[in-house]
Each structure stands twice: as structure tokens, then as C-alpha cells.
Amino acid sequence: MENLESWKDLLNPEFYIKMGGFWLILFIIFAETGLFVGFFLPGDSLLFVSGIYAVDIIRETFGSTGSELLDTTILATAIAIAAIIGNEVGYWFGYKTGPALYKREDSFLFKKKYLFQAHDFFEEHGRLAVVMARFLPIVRTFTPIVAGIVKMDKKEFFRDNSIGAFLWSFIPI
Numbered sequence: 001m002e003n004l005e006s007w008k009d010l011l012n013p014e015f016y017i018k019m020g021g022f023w024l025i026l027f028i029i030f031a032e033t034g035l036f037v038g039f040f041l042p043g044d045s046l047l048f049v050s051g052i053y054a055v056d057i058i059r060e061t062f063g064s065t066g067s068e069l070l071d072t073t074i075l076a077t078a079i080a081i082a083a084i085i086g087n088e089v090g091y092w093f094g095y096k097t098g099p100a101l102y103k104r105e106d107s108f109l110f111k112k113k114y115l116f117q118a119h120d121f122f123e124e125h126g127r128l129a130v131v132m133a134r135f136l137p138i139v140r141t142f143t144p145i146v147a148g149i150v151k152m153d154k155k156e157f158f159r160d161n162s163i164g165a166f167l168w169s170f171i172p173i
Contacts, residue, residue: 016046017053022061022075025050026082032141034086036093039141047169050075076169083134083165084158087144091157094148101149119150126152127160134164 016024025046032041050057051072058064058071065071106112122129126147133143147157 014049016042017049017057022057022078025057025075026078029079029082030086030089032086033083033144034089036090036141036145039138044135044137047079050079080162080165080169083169084162087130087161087165088158090141090144091148091152091154091161094145095151096148098149098151115150118146122147122150122152127156130157130160131164131167134168 016028020027028041028046031037032039054072054075055064055068058074062074065074101110101115102112104110104112129143130147130152133139144157144161
């Protein structure tokens, strides 16, 4: 990246908008929840700054619709869809890796009882947890993975994931 002046640029949401625009924004939103390593990405600040530049982002990607509201709605909807897909990938990863964790022996950093506590938590508060986690950096990266590990109902997860993603992407507008 020739325009990368310092590593601090990676924490600056405007850097991603200028360097990659629409598609990079969607990838970052996806990665923040779909990839275990995405927790350090600037999701919330990128969301706010993207809202400010929404008309420019849509114009540069697809051409202008002539309506600022429609341009902003297109961007917010695309972000919500990327967020939903990211959470679904995180859930799938947790769902597939979860059984191995239940077979794992306790260690200094891992206690099987925490899996059971997480399961009970998601049974009681799963809906609210999935929706609200969207608004909490770092937590939004791990919540779908844990929901998958503890086998939260897939349909409930998808519903709550979708509600949270649309609220998260449209509220800053």
C-alpha cells in the first residue's frame, strides 16, 4: 500500500474509504464479525464516517441515484448485509469447532464449565445478546462464535443477527 503513511492509518476509517471504498468497507464489516481476527478493525468509526461519505461512496461505485437518502440507504443496507453474513460465518465457525471444545480438558486458560455457563446465558439472554453485541466493539466479534459453540438455535440467531445488523447500520444515519 503505497499510500500507507504509518500503521496508525490502519485505525483511521477515512483511510479505508479513500483506499478501497465501498467494497473494502463491506469486507471490513464482514471481517469484524466473520473472522476471528477482525476484532481490531474500526467497525463503529468506519460506520459513522461511511455515513458521512455515503453519497460519494455510492456515486464512485455505482453512479449517483440522484437522491442522498437513497444513496445512504443503499450503503446502510449493504453494510447490514455484510454484517449479517459476517455473523453467520462466525456462528458457523463456532458451530463447527464447538464439539471439540466440549471434549477438551480443563487448563489454566480454558474451563469447560464456562461453556455450560455460556450455553445457559444464551438460553436465557441470547436474543438480546446477539442484538446488543452489534453495538459493542470486540464483543461483536466473539458473540456469534460463542453462539455457535453453544448451539444457539440457528433460526433465532439469524433473526436476531438480522435485527441487530439493520439497527446497527441504520441508527448512525
